[in-house]
Amino acid sequence: xxxxxxxxxxxxxxxxxxxxxxxxxxxxxxxxxxxxxxxxxxxxxxxxxxxxxxxxxxxxxxxxxxxxxxxxxxxxxxxxxxxxxxxxxxxxxxxxxxxxxxxxxxxxxxxxxxxxxxxxxxxxxxxxxxxxxxxxxxxxxxxxxxxxxxxxxxxxxxxxxxxxxxxxxxxxxxxxxxxxxxxxxxxxxxxxxxxxxxxxxxxxxxxxxxxxxxxxxxxxxxxxxxxxxxxxxxxxxxxxxxxxxxxxxxxxx
Amino acid sequence: xxxxxxxxxxxxxxxxxxxxxxxxxxxxxxxxxxxxxxxxxxxxxxxxxxxxxxxxxxxxxxxxxxxxxxxxxxxxxxxxxxxxxxxxxxxxxxxxxxxxxxxxxxxxxxxxxxxxxxxxxxxxxxxxxxxxxxxxxxxxxxxxxxxxxxxxxxxxxxxxxxxxxxxxxxxxxxxxxxxxxxxxxxxxxxxxxxxxxxxxxxxxxxxxxxxxxxxxxxxxxxxxxxxxxxxxxxxxxxxxxxxxxxxxxxxxx
Numbered sequence: 377x378x379x380x381x382x383x384x385x386x387x388x389x390x391x392x393x394x395x396x397x398x399x400x401x402x403x404x405x406x407x408x409x410x411x412x413x414x415x416x417x418x419x420x421x422x423x424x425x426x427x428x429x430x431x432x433x434x435x436x437x438x439x440x441x442x443x444x445x446x447x448x449x450x451x452x453x454x455x456x457x458x459x460x461x462x463x464x465x466x467x468x469x470x471x472x473x474x475x476x477x478x479x480x481x482x483x484x485x486x487x488x489x490x491x492x493x494x495x496x497x498x499x500x501x502x503x504x505x506x507x508x509x510x511x512x513x514x515x516x517x518x519x520x521x522x523x524x525x526x527x528x529x530x531x532x533x534x535x536x537x538x539x540x541x542x543x544x545x546x547x548x549x550x551x552x553x554x555x556x557x558x559x560x561x562x563x564x565x566x567x568x569x570x571x572x573x574x575x576x577x578x579x580x581x582x583x584x585x586x587x588x589x590x591x592x593x594x595x596x597x598x599x600x601x602x603x604x605x606x607x608x609x610x611x612x613x614x615x616x617x618x619x620x621x622x623x624x625x626x627x628x629x
Numbered sequence: 630x631x632x633x634x635x636x637x638x639x640x641x642x643x644x645x646x647x648x649x650x651x652x653x654x655x656x657x658x659x660x661x662x663x664x665x666x667x668x669x670x671x672x673x674x675x676x677x678x679x680x681x682x683x684x685x686x687x688x689x690x691x692x693x694x695x696x697x698x699x700x701x702x703x704x705x706x707x708x709x710x711x712x713x714x715x716x717x718x719x720x721x722x723x724x725x726x727x728x729x730x731x732x733x734x735x736x737x738x739x740x741x742x743x744x745x746x747x748x749x750x751x752x753x754x755x756x757x758x759x760x761x762x763x764x765x766x767x768x769x770x771x772x773x774x775x776x777x778x779x780x781x782x783x784x785x786x787x788x789x790x791x792x793x794x795x796x797x798x799x800x801x802x803x804x805x806x807x808x809x810x811x812x813x814x815x816x817x818x819x820x821x822x823x824x825x826x827x828x829x830x831x832x833x834x835x836x837x838x839x840x841x842x843x844x845x846x847x848x849x850x851x852x853x854x855x856x857x858x859x860x861x862x863x864x865x866x867x868x869x870x871x872x873x874x875x876x877x878x879x880x881x882x
């Protein structure tokens with residue numbers, strides 16, 4: 377494996393609630409002359425999954441709890457927006473730096489429960505939640521695409537995330553289907569024959585980050601990226617959602 | 630920009646202290662039929678930079694301080710190794726989970742100050758430090774390579790790092806030369822015409838993570854990856870070393 381190619385689908389159409397996303401992607405494949413081969417990874421931005429699954433929430437229809445109202449006053453924010461964040465979270469981790477860091481119901485830690493207003497229509501006062509079950513979304517999409525091409529492919533759903541200790545966002549893997557998302561090299565040898573200990577590679581996050589180079593965050597309209605040439609078939613498949621570390625196992629907490 | 634290609638140099642030779650790394654890379658370019666074009670990014674693993682700069686430390690020649698001896702007893706580790714970690718660090722952040730998390734002298738937070746024994750010869754009791762000044766290393770390498778090809782290229786030096794909240798390591802950017810390492814989209818519009826606020830992309834880390842898909846961590850012998858097709862010339866160049874966030878500005882601390 378010495379070459380990897382990333383291709384972004386160009387001018388991807390606007391996605392609306394109820395749209396059959398697999399169908400839209402397949403049509404865009406035809407327009408962009410993309411064929412899928414065994415081992416290809418189709419990387420999809422969370423946002424178009426959420427849109428097709430109608431994860432919009434109209435903030436004007438939210439009744440904030442007392443907790444949300446109190447927090448909104450403290451942080452000088454909209455109480456309905458805070459209520460939606462609370463609804464999507466297991467717990468608030470911190471509000472110290474005037475941002476709301478939570479443990480999302482899906483397990484990971486991020487700001488505002490991954491909810492933002494970018495790249496959604498702002499004609500009404502709405503926000504877009506993450507997919508309800510991104511693993512199921514990834515599986516369904518993989519099945520629909522692989523059936524069409526009769527190939528063994530993988531799907532990764534990505535979101536962008538700020539990180540402790542580092543500036544800026546990178547794309548990370550929200551969930552995956554049929555991918556070697558976390559590869560454990562423990563017991564293998566390095567180039568000098570030393571046995572590797574505790575060496576795991578977060579492949580799904582590296583794939584997601586790579587896709588971010590083409591997807592962008594602005595007006596790019598490139599929410600789908602195909603990665604060709606990545607092949608780690610000898611390792612076992614695992615869900616990128618499981619890359620989330622529990623508090624006890626997190627070396628940094 | 631719809632296509633990005635990553636190429637790893639195959640069978641990269643073993644690098645020894647004092648080696649002229651630019652010369653070795655140029656020779657490997659010839660063998661691998663690689664030509665550099667304007668905008669290409671050459672990604673280089675920290676390990677071969679450190680080796681060429683002879684950043685080896687013989688642990689048998691280290692005299693551990695009292696602090697190192699005390700910590701070594703507490704953590705059941707080798708006191709000389711701990712002394713080397715202390716020498717490379719501004720401060721210890723935590724030893725709570727029986728790992729030594731430090732703020733490295735270069736500013737970033739990681740385990741064991743980025744020092745490990747993988748992919749170095751183990752015939753003597755030695756470890757390999759990070760490059761003394763990775764920005765200078767990146768600049769020198771870029772100048773040597775771009776002079777040869779007469780092209781505007783970029784260089785990124787990568788290391789692998791564990792992360793809070795996430796399993797496994799990913800490659801991140803230790804330093805860069807002539808790259809749009811952190812792109813600030815604030816003020817630009819998204820696809821619906823909404824103005825983006827506080828949107829920065831850690832491009833250098835995404836490039837580093839992408840390169841990790843080919844470099845691997847084991848016996849791959851692929852410490853150099855060329856990325857073609859990435860072009861963000863309209864954004865300003867900044868050093869990936871500056872992606873490190875100060876404690877005050879870190880939203881998660």
